[in-house]
Amino acid sequence: MTAKEKRNSIKKTARIAGVLFLITLFLAPFAEFFVRQTLIVPGDAARTVSNIMASESLVRLGIVSGLIYQTVFTVYVLILYKLLKPVNKNVASLMVMFFLIGVPIAMLNLLNQFAALLLLSGADYLKAFAADQLHAQVMLFLDLQEHGVQIASVFWGLWLFPLGYLVYKSGFLPRVFGILLMIGCFGYLVDSFAFFLLPNYENYEAIFLPAIALLTIPGELLLGLWLLIKGVNVEEWEKRALESA
Numbered sequence: 001m002t003a004k005e006k007r008n009s010i011k012k013t014a015r016i017a018g019v020l021f022l023i024t025l026f027l028a029p030f031a032e033f034f035v036r037q038t039l040i041v042p043g044d045a046a047r048t049v050s051n052i053m054a055s056e057s058l059v060r061l062g063i064v065s066g067l068i069y070q071t072v073f074t075v076y077v078l079i080l081y082k083l084l085k086p087v088n089k090n091v092a093s094l095m096v097m098f099f100l101i102g103v104p105i106a107m108l109n110l111l112n113q114f115a116a117l118l119l120l121s122g123a124d125y126l127k128a129f130a131a132d133q134l135h136a137q138v139m140l141f142l143d144l145q146e147h148g149v150q151i152a153s154v155f156w157g158l159w160l161f162p163l164g165y166l167v168y169k170s171g172f173l174p175r176v177f178g179i180l181l182m183i184g185c186f187g188y189l190v191d192s193f194a195f196f197l198l199p200n201y202e203n204y205e206a207i208f209l210p211a212i213a214l215l216t217i218p219g220e221l222l223l224g225l226w227l228l229i230k231g232v233n234v235e236e237w238e239k240r241a242l243e244s245a
Helices: 005-041 045-054 058-085 088-117 124-128 132-159 160-170 175-197 200-228 232-244
Strands: none
Touching: 005 045, 005 058, 005 132, 005 200, 005 232, 045 058, 045 132, 058 088, 058 160, 088 132, 088 160, 132 160, 132 175, 160 175, 160 200, 160 232, 175 200
16 A cells, blocks of 8 residues: 555545544434433323324334444444554553443443333233333333433443543644543533432433533534544654554
8 A cells, every 4th residue: 555545544534434423413312312302201101101102103213223323433433443543552442442331231221212112012911001000111111211321421421531532642633622522521420420319310400411511512523523524634643653553
């Protein structure tokens, strides 16, 4: 491979990472927020069940979107590993490890959403339960899914710290992105631990959610868009690659 071909390959790799991030940018809000916000009415099992039964296809689409999102984002992280490995291979490996721990948690957590559909499927074995019992179980599984998302969020936060460190030290990506990513790590952690430690967390959501969004979104968003539009500074990347060889 010639030097020019190698540079083009690095640019292409960075742009592919940006494209994958753009895909997740549409999938994640739909899978994690739109479906739940559209169908679930907190504290009202009857209305929630009615919404789900009227929009079962939306629930199934949300589950599939969640699975695709996790898969695409995993490939995105592995490409980031390839780009950032020359900075520090051990830290890059830690980044991937933290992220990959969260993936099976998030994927298995979707079973809770599917369980809600099964409870409303009208199967013969469900006739042992009264309607209000089934509705209560639906809400239980949906609440469990929300808790599962928060468990996965711990690792979605942890992986951002090594990522931010690598970006900051890289020299071929803007250092400010690294700072924002490391701040984002603590944003996720604060939100997750507040969810588990505060018995009435929902009373503080109006304060927590906007603040956490301001901490977590900028770093990931700017990095993904930068990779899509600008890629990386190939000359600086090559210097890093030579130093680590």
